[in-house]
Amino acid sequence: MRNIKKNVLDFEILLSRIKTILNTESDKAVAIAINMKPNAFYNRKKKNSVPLSEFVYLANTHNVSTDWLINGEGPIYKGTTQESNHQSATSEKKDIIVSDHQAPEEKIIKDENGINIPQWNNPDPDMYHYIPMAEATLNAGGGTFVLSEKTTGRYYAFRKNFLSFIASSPKNLILMKVTGDSMEPKIEDGDTVMIDIGKRQLKNGAIYALGYDDVVVIKEVEKLPGGKVLVISKNQKIHPPYEADIQNIRIIGQVIWGDRTFVK
Numbered sequence: 001m002r003n004i005k006k007n008v009l010d011f012e013i014l015l016s017r018i019k020t021i022l023n024t025e026s027d028k029a030v031a032i033a034i035n036m037k038p039n040a041f042y043n044r045k046k047k048n049s050v051p052l053s054e055f056v057y058l059a060n061t062h063n064v065s066t067d068w069l070i071n072g073e074g075p076i077y078k079g080t081t082q083e084s085n086h087q088s089a090t091s092e093k094k095d096i097i098v099s100d101h102q103a104p105e106e107k108i109i110k111d112e113n114g115i116n117i118p119q120w121n122n123p124d125p126d127m128y129h130y131i132p133m134a135e136a137t138l139n140a141g142g143g144t145f146v147l148s149e150k151t152t153g154r155y156y157a158f159r160k161n162f163l164s165f166i167a168s169s170p171k172n173l174i175l176m177k178v179t180g181d182s183m184e185p186k187i188e189d190g191d192t193v194m195i196d197i198g199k200r201q202l203k204n205g206a207i208y209a210l211g212y213d214d215v216v217v218i219k220e221v222e223k224l225p226g227g228k229v230l231v232i233s234k235n236q237k238i239h240p241p242y243e244a245d246i247q248n249i250r251i252i253g254q255v256i257w258g259d260r261t262f263v264k
Helices: 011-024 026-033 038-046 052-061 066-071 160-166
Strands: 108-111 116-120 128-139 151-159 175-178 194-196 207-212 215-224 228-233 242-245 250-258
Touching: 011 026, 011 038, 011 052, 011 066, 026 038, 026 160, 026 207, 052 066, 128 160, 128 194
Parallel strands: 128 175, 128 215
Antiparallel strands: 108 116, 128 151, 175 194, 194 250, 207 215, 207 250, 215 228, 228 242
16 A cells, blocks of 8 residues: 555545445445444444545455555556556457446557547456346336246356345346336336346345236335235336235345446
């Protein structure tokens, strides 16, 4: 660690950078990542008591520069230089399907319009789990027929340490496209969500993929007395909540991650 500026450590700033590393917006996820109880983490946040050693250790495990973490200076990842950020190179465009943040071994190339574009430089495949995309779609409206439970043959790469924070097991994960507007604005038509079929224990406020015979929907649920659940849409002006017998629905799994596509 070098060039750490004195008396400028701010919990919110460092927390924001740690969230960038972990690709999360959750304080709880950060607390779990540094093996701290969420309540203890919250108390330290209120006191602006930065768990610096834990943050630095976490950054090191992600090959992140300490100067960037502490001071916001220089490249994010170790092994990159200012010179490499201005290299001019030509390369064939490739369709790399990947989620989560950029790989540490990145370099920057400049396209014909002078735009700097991050590129992978020999990414380590052992750092990733590859999650399949299902052919079936989840309907966030009235429901859709499941045409097939096969995968499309396309796999999306997620960093192993990211999945370890949110998933029961990589073997329990599948990606599905969402159609319909009932979960807007949280989940929009055309978004992709990750479903953890190992998480089928209903929790109030969580979002699940639910099956009714040959229909699959994505909804929030709330447990009710008498073996019933309240099935809730986010867009309640158009899709009001309704009750269902829990024995009549099939809990496919909990939705644990979702993308947001800005181009439809």
